[in-house]
Amino acid sequence: MIGASELAIFAIVVEENSFSQAALKMGLSKTAVSKKVSALESKLNTQLLYRTTRKLSLTDAGKLLYEHAKGINQQANDAFNAVNELSQDVSGHIVMSVPTISGELLLADLVSEFCKKYPKVSIELRLENKLVDLVDEGVDLAIRTAVLTDSSLIAVPLLESNWVVCASPTYLANAEPLDHISNLEKQNCLCYDLQANGSNEWRFSQNGSQKSIVVNGSMSSNNALTLKKAALNNIGLIYVPKCSVYKELQSGQLVQVLKSYETRSLGVFAVYPYTRHKPEKLTLLIEDIKQAYLSLKHIFS
Missing domain, CATH: 3.40.190.10 (Periplasmic binding protein-like II)
Incomplete structure (x- = not known):
């Protein structure tokens, strides 16, 4: 019969990708850990791990067993947490x-x-x-x-986190008018690369109708702070979470545009x-x- 301790040890060896590291984590000797895994393979009459001097890799049987074994440690941790919290x-x-x-x-x-x-x-x-x-x-x-x-x-x-389109007053003073999202095609739009549906596709809604426009610009980044600094340097428009530019909007360093459109809104969880x-x-x-x-x-x- 296969014991829970053998499965738990096997799971930790896989997660640590090392007999030595698994042994260190569990406070056991490397030999003891190796023997437990070998015993498990003997009981199942199948090889679970390919062992080389540099790395470990799972056999198909090992992958299947790990999917079932990895939950054992979580269940044990849940039990320990439940007992520990009795002490408040x-x-x-x-x-x-x-x-x-x-x-x-x-x-x-x-x-x-x-x-x-x-x-x-x-x-x-x-x-x-x-x-x-x-x-x-x-x-x-x-x-x-x-x-x-x-x-x-x-x-x-x-x-809910809302987004805004904004730019510096200096940029807007020298740019084409921005009354409609189609005007964005003539603007230098700095793209936020974290947008899920393409950073250069800016999406809006108006009167319940979804609208989008493909924009172009001289710069993009996956960091909102970087884009904010670029906008403050009068380079172009940015479309970012409102929270990242709130202070600048309040101070007038940045100005929100296209207010007649509803912007992106994403849940924060x-x-x-x-x-x-x-x-x-x-x-x-x-x-x-x-x-x-x-x-x-x-x-x-």
Whole structure:
């Protein structure tokens, strides 16, 4: 009979891609770990791993077994978390992945305050604009501004984030009039490369009708701050989340245009992998994040 410990060890070896690293993680010797995996292969009468001096790779049987085995460690962690929280002592480590804008705008401050409030909690805050695989990369919580498609994730809605088209007064004073989106064809439009449907296709709606225009410009970037600086240097128009240019719009350094059109609006969500028992530290952090976003709702909508 195959024991849960053997499957758990096999899963960690695969995840660490190393017998040595798996042994270190579990506090066992490399020999003990190797023997456990070999015993598992003997019981199943099939090879699970190809071993070379440089790397490990899964056989087809190994891939199939890993898909079933990898959930064992998560179930064990859920059980440990449930027991630990009986003490009402919020502790543990959280890995967060957040967009650069959100991280710089409010989440860096919020996370530091959360760590002060719960000194036994440590948080690894990753600022990145790519959509990471939470399970594969060991991420506990992510903030996403997008149309969500991954049904395996639990999503907590935070608010709606609206976008604006804007430019500096100096650029607008020297540009062609901007009364209709078709006028964008004659403008220098600086594109935000994170747009899901093509950075040079700017989408709007008016009176319930969807409209789009293909634009061109001398610059593009996957960073809203970079585009904002370019716009402040009078280079062209940008179409970015309102929160990233709110202060500049208020001060008049940037001016919103095409106000008769409805711009993009995307939901902001806190997402985390499905777990039978959500850790208390995660529940508390999500609630603090939600309140922080709501307190700044005016700069998003």
